[in-house]
Amino acid sequence: MKHTIQMGLLASIVAITGCTVEDDKFTDEDVARAVECSNQNGRDICRNPLGLDTWGVATLSNGELTCRALYCVSPFSEVPEYPGLTVWDVENRLIPVYFLDQVDKRFNYALDQVELAVGRTMFERHGVINLNIDAPTDIDYSRLDSGGGIIFSQATAVCNDSVCSSSNVSTAPYSDSIPRYITTDYQKIWRASGHGFVWVNLDAAEYPGSDTMVKTASENSAIHELAHVLGMHSHFDGFSRSEAWSHNASRVLKTMYYRGNPPGVPYFAMYIR
Numbered sequence: 126m127k128h129t130i131q132m133g134l135l136a137s138i139v140a141i142t143g144c145t146v147e148d149d150k151f152t153d154e155d156v157a158r159a160v161e162c163s164n165q166n167g168r169d170i171c172r173n174p175l176g177l178d179t180w181g182v183a184t185l186s187n188g189e190l191t192c193r194a195l196y197c198v199s200p201f202s203e204v205p206e207y208p209g210l211t212v213w214d215v216e217n218r219l220i221p222v223y224f225l226d227q228v229d230k231r232f233n234y235a236l237d238q239v240e241l242a243v244g245r246t247m248f249e250r251h252g253v254i255n256l257n258i259d260a261p262t263d264i265d266y267s268r269l270d271s272g273g274g275i276i277f278s279q280a281t282a283v284c285n286d287s288v289c290s291s292s293n294v295s296t297a298p299y300s301d302s303i304p305r306y307i308t309t310d311y312q313k314i315w316r317a318s319g320h321g322f323v324w325v326n327l328d329a330a331e332y333p334g335s336d337t338m339v340k341t342a343s344e345n346s347a348i349h350e351l352a353h354v355l356g357m358h359s360h361f362d363g364f365s366r367s368e369a370w371s372h373n374a375s376r377v378l379k380t381m382y383y384r385g386n387p388p389g390v391p392y393f394a395m396y397i398r
C-alpha cells in the first residue's frame with residue numbers, strides 16, 4: 126500500500142520534471158554498497174541493524190559449538206580484520222530445502238525466482254517433510270539426513286504480545302531467534318549450535334496450530350525472507366524499504382552469488398551485476 130502511494134507521488138514528480146523512473150534504480154556504486162552493508166561486513170560503513178556483533182569466535186563446550194555473533198570463525202581462529210563476501214558455497218554444495226507438511230506455491234515461487242535471478246542452481250529440493258513442532262525448540266530433526274538446511278513453513282511466523290509478523294526467519298517455528306553461522310573461508314556453514322536448520326516462516330496464525338491467519342505474507346515476502354537466509358541481513362531501498370523485493374534487491378543478490386565473486390572476495394573487487 127505504501128509503495129502504491131509512493132509510486133503515485135513519483136509519477137506526478139516525473140510528470141513535472143521529466144525525469145524517468147529509471148532514476149529510482151541503483152547505480153553500480155549503490156549495489157556495491159548495499160552488498161557490503163547487507164552482508165554485514167563488520168566495519169563501520171553501515172550500522173548493524175541486528176544488534177549483534179557481526180563477527181565472533183565460536184566457543185566449544187560439551188562438544189557443541191556456540192556462536193553469539195552473526196558469523197563466527199571456529200575456535201582458535203581469528204576474526205578477520207577486513208572480512209570479505211560471506212555467502213553459502215553453492216558451487217560445492219547446494220542448499221538443502223524442505224517444505225513442512227505441504228507445498229505452498231510461495232515456497233517454490235521464492236526458490237524459482239532466486240535461481241532465475243542468479244542464473245544458477247542453488248537448492249537441493251527435498252520436498253515435503255513432517256515434523257512434530259509441538260515443542261518448537263525441541264524438535265526431532267534426526268530423520269532429515271542433510272544435517273542442516275532451510276525449512277519453509279506456513280502459519281509459523283512469530284508473534285510477540287499479539288503483535289505478529291507476516292513472515293520471518295528464525296531458528297525455530299514461532300520464534301524470532303536469529304540464526305547465526307559458523308564460517309570457513311567466508312562460506313556460511315550451518316547454524317552454530319544445535320540442529321542446523323533455518324526456518325522461513327510465512328503467515329502468522331492466531332495461535333500455534335490455528336487455521337486462522339492474522340497476518341499473511343506475499344510472494345515477494347517469501348523471496349525477501351529467503352534472501353535473508355542467503356546473506357542479505359539488513360534492509361535497504363527496495364529490500365523492505367518501500368518494497369519487500371525489487372530490481373535493486375535482485376541485483377544485490379545476483380552480485381553476491383555471481384560465479385566470478387567467490388566466497389571471501391574483497392568487496393572492492395566484486396563484479397557488480
Ligand SMILES: [Zn+2]
Nearest residue numbers: 349353360365
Ligand atoms: Zn527483512
